Amino acid sequence: MGFAILNGNIIDRSEAKVDVEDRGYQFGDGVYEVIRVYNGKMFTGAEHLERFGKSSDSIGISLPYRTEELLALLEELIEKNNLQLGIIYMQLTRGVSPRNHAFPIEKVAPVLTAYTKEFARPDESMKKGVPAILTEDIRWLRCDIKSLNLLGNLLAKQKAAEAGCFEAIQHRGENVTEGSSSNIYIVKNGVVITHESNNLILKGITKDVILELCLENNIPVEERTFTLEELANADEVFLSSTTSEVMPIVEIDDKKVTEGQPGPVTKKLQKLFQLEIENQCGKLK
Ligand SMILES: Cc1ncc(COP(=O)(O)O)c(C=O)c1O
Structure with a gap:
């Protein structure tokens, strides 16, 4: 099963769990990216992260990491999972809060998750x-x-x-x-x-x-x-x-x-x- 990212930490994927009141789970209140990996390297990784930032900004979630930090974290994930040819799936949600359509009044930490998957070229x-x-x-x-x-x-x-x-x-x-x-x-x-x-x-x-x-x-x-x-x-x-x-x-x-x-x-x-x-x-x- 390998490793996954949960809020900045690389952990065993079987332990990467989110709360039932995560707003991504309940409302789809979040954004995502899919990044291609060839020969263990991200293709257009920086461009995907730029779009990730733009998507999250446009719904008022601020990305809790700088691009370089996130790129380094994703590189580590690829290495730990020994991924050569595949994808990274990454998503950011508004976080965990009692169910209510309006955004939480109190500051809530966004939830970032990412994992990798082998994926052949078609x-x-x-x-x-x-x-x-x-x-x-x-x-x-x-x-x-x-x-x-x-x-x-x-x-x-x-x-x-x-x-x-x-x-x-x-x-x-x-x-x-x-x-x-x-x-x-x-x-x-x-x-x-x-x-x-x-x-x-x-x-x-x-x-x-x-x-x-x-x-x-x-x-x-x-x-x-x-x-x-x-x-x-x-x-x-x-x-x-x-x-x-x-x-x-x-x-x-x-x-x-x-x-x-x-x-x-x-x-x-x-x-x-x-x-x-x-x-x-x-x-x-
Ligand atoms: C609706 C939609 N349009 C276009 C694309 C192509 O985007 P990209 O080239 O960044 O994968 C995607 C990719 O998933 C998509 O979901």
């Missing part, structure tokens, strides 16, 4: 591409906060799972927003198009890396809202996330995209992304 899916469904985006209007409240995302993902699909592409009316746990991109005439980072989507760390790679490699990008019609007429579609990297979508609601094959721009971005991982974490096997 090599087969990245090579072949995955199917997706479309579903209305029923979530709240602060999807930019990486909140523990994920019911809307969960219901969308379950719908995809029941249809035998990898992801649910969400849309608000005619406009595509994002996947249930990923950002969505279309490629049209060589231009990569993805939703602008505003309150309707989570600003993916993987998305930031991809947009930077596009910029460095003269791949034109438009960060803007696109429609279901544009999605249906796209040359290529792909998604991105910490665990899925650059993942081709080759079927949407039983209709083939790019004749059911990953497209050339998607494949190029997969190569560039792999190089970026290797730059930060060393050669991948």
